[in-house]
Ligand SMILES: *[C@@H]1O[C@H](CO)[C@@H](O)[C@H](O)[C@H]1NC(C)=O
């Protein structure tokens with residue numbers, strides 16, 4: 001782990017003073033202009049507070065402007081290879097950037113995150129993403145947007161993070177803490193001495209401690225000023241946590257929960273405990289967000305059944321319902337199921353909800369698909385640049401609403 005970085009040395013002004021007598025007038029003017037941009041400057045007037053706006057309802061519209069304004073491109077080094085749709089020559093890799101989310105509410109616009117403004121506003125701040133690879137996808141998007149305006153970064157792993165960056169000129173740290181279930185889990189197998197689970201016939205599975213936070217983020221609560229949590233996919237992940245071959249066996253206070261719970265009930269317990277934990281562990285001024293479930297778009301089968309996502313356009317509202325309504329019980333039904341559990345748990349909490357589900361449900365076109373570099377199509381993660389940039393627009397507008 002690297003030591004906390006200090007501010008960058010202020011060598012700029014001194015060098016400028018030495019050059020001063022040598023400069024011709026036009027050059028001087030140019031230099032003054034350049035020098036003024038990265039240093040503190042008056043911020044634009046605060047935007048309309050977002051409380052009045054429901055950004056979750058809306059539609060995707062094609063941006064009619066000259067060309068897609070690139071926020072960052074495939075050269076951002078932090079993009080995980082399988083998500084780099086432009087570099088991987090996904091047919092619509094660049095076309096994805098032409099779509100803008102237009103919220104339904106009158107006068108409600110979701111502005112694009114302005115990286116320089118974001119850096120200025122969040123000086124001396126630590127922002128952490130805690131969750132599965134979909135939160136990493138969002139983290140990378142934010143890092144790439146911010147790196148686009150300032151290259152002076154220190155890469156390190158604060159407070160148990162998987163990865164993190166400090167933007168040195170602003171002393172802003174953004175980090176990703178990897179955790180699949182939020183709570184601790186590990187392999188379990190029957191003890192020869194027997195026990196309550198053994199006597200019910202369990203031979204092996206995963207022990208999930210619903211009241212113990214994963215160690216990858218336990219320290220993040222005292223380090224970060226802003227945390228964005230997520231969990232969901234792994235509670236419905238038959239590949240690893242197969243309900244028959246390797247069931248989730250829930251433990252509370254070190255003892256098995258009896259009778260054994262289904263994953264959906266285990267999720268409720270885990271959320272309850274983790275919300276309580278975070279409330280105690282974070283300071284009163286800290287901001288806690290919970291991001292809602294990111295939908296998948298497998299068609300013609302699930303990920304391990306040859307399912308794919310080859311659409312080139314966002315879905316229509318009718319198609320969205322066909323994909324995701326609970327009544328249809330389709331391949332990707334878990335998105336709204338997870339949200340039901342999240343909403344129930346968050347109802348009485350002080351967490352703010354970052355509701356990205358609806359806007360994302362439309363975007364069957366925005367996954368890496370066959371260009372994800374896996375044996376199966378990736379219809380779960382998102383191309384970068386792409387949809388999770390809009391999630392960060394939503395984060396930025398929420399942060400502004402809270403802080404102004
Ligand atoms: C950087 O920000 C942290 C708070 O996140 C603060 O504790 C620290 O003093 C700051 N460092 C400098 C050099 O300003």
Ligand SMILES: *[C@@H]1O[C@H](CO)[C@@H](O)[C@H](O)[C@H]1NC(C)=O
Nearest residue numbers: 302326327328329330331333
């Ligand atoms: C939904 O479909 C799955 C199989 O795809 C099935 O196992 C499950 O029982 C169905 N659930 C409901 C509520 O119909």
